[in-house]
Amino acid sequence: MSGIVVIFDFDKTIVDCDSDNWVIDELGFTDLFNQLLPTMPWNSMMDRMMMELHTQGVTIEDIEKVLHRIPIHSRIIPALKEAHALGCDMRIVSDANVFFIETILKHLGIREYFSEINTNPGYVNEEGRLRILPYHDFNKAPHGCSLCPPNMCKGLIIDKIQNSMYTEDNKRFIYLGDGAGDYCPSLRLKERDFMMPRKNFPVWDLICKDPSLLKAEIHGWSDGEELEQVLLHLINKINMDINSQFISPDCKLHILSVSAPEALPKVLSVRP
Numbered sequence: 001m002s003g004i005v006v007i008f009d010f011d012k013t014i015v016d017c018d019s020d021n022w023v024i025d026e027l028g029f030t031d032l033f034n035q036l037l038p039t040m041p042w043n044s045m046m047d048r049m050m051m052e053l054h055t056q057g058v059t060i061e062d063i064e065k066v067l068h069r070i071p072i073h074s075r076i077i078p079a080l081k082e083a084h085a086l087g088c089d090m091r092i093v094s095d096a097n098v099f100f101i102e103t104i105l106k107h108l109g110i111r112e113y114f115s116e117i118n119t120n121p122g123y124v125n126e127e128g129r130l131r132i133l134p135y136h137d138f139n140k141a142p143h144g145c146s147l148c149p150p151n152m153c154k155g156l157i158i159d160k161i162q163n164s165m166y167t168e169d170n171k172r173f174i175y176l177g178d179g180a181g182d183y184c185p186s187l188r189l190k191e192r193d194f195m196m197p198r199k200n201f202p203v204w205d206l207i208c209k210d211p212s213l214l215k216a217e218i219h220g221w222s223d224g225e226e227l228e229q230v231l232l233h234l235i236n237k238i239n240m241d242i243n244s245q246f247i248s249p250d251c252k253l254h255i256l257s258v259s260a261p262e263a264l265p266k267v268l269s270v271r272p
């Protein structure tokens with residue numbers, strides 16, 4: 001483990017569109033969706049749309065087939081693979097749902113790169129209908145964050161991840177996202193962390209209003225190619241910082257065994 005936690009939004013960050021819109025549009029339900037949208041929150045709307053799809057004979061297999069051909073930039077999978085190989089702990093925080101995300105990641109063969117997926121619950125019920133539920137039960141316990149939609153505050157999820165790591169002080173976070181929902185978590189990042197907003201998308205515009213509100217360093221990206229370059233650059237930079245500050249017990253033994261002080265930098269430089 002490198003001590004780096006990389007947190008990815010999913011829609012328009014890992015895949016190059018919104019998975020909810022993709023399914024609705026590809027199955028020909030856009031008009032109904034647009035009609036119903038003003039009447040309820042997005043997450044409740046998706047559950048309702050899954051009922052409409054089921055009623056009109058769309059099967060789970062039909063939905064899976066559409067998810068399997070979702071657009072993704074050609075550099076995203078190599079970027080994820082490399083970040084994983086460099087020892088990053090990679091997690092997803094998304095306002096899509098677990099059924100869509102798992103179906104896509106498994107199809108692409110990249111599910112195992114992620115240690116955790118934080119998203120809205122989703123499951124296929126006994127009638128073969130997909131149910132989509134809110135991450136926070138907003139009727140019973142509203143999350144109270146005014147920046148976020150009622151079903152999910154990504155900032156609270158970041159708090160939970162940060163608190164779950166008792167060696168948190170050594171962990172460095174990199175957060176990637178595009179949407180307005182990625183703004184709240186960007187405010188939770190610390191000085192040693194990095195925010196990677198997608199340029200000219202809602203989170204970018206929100207950050208640009210007053211970048212000084214963020215403690216983390218800001219590094220924009222515009223497409224999968226730039227995402228790969230910026231992300232791998234940051235991971236390598238952090239790893240170099242860590243290597244120059246931190247000496248493992250193994251390494252200490254090495255150092256003890258060398259007598260000349262000038263040999264020290266050499267010993268450090270062989271660390272991966």
Ligand SMILES: [Mg+2]
Pocket residue numbers: 009010011012013177178179
């Ligand atoms: Mg997104």
Ligand SMILES: [Zn+2]
Pocket residue numbers: 145146147148152153154155156184185
């Ligand atoms: Zn929030």
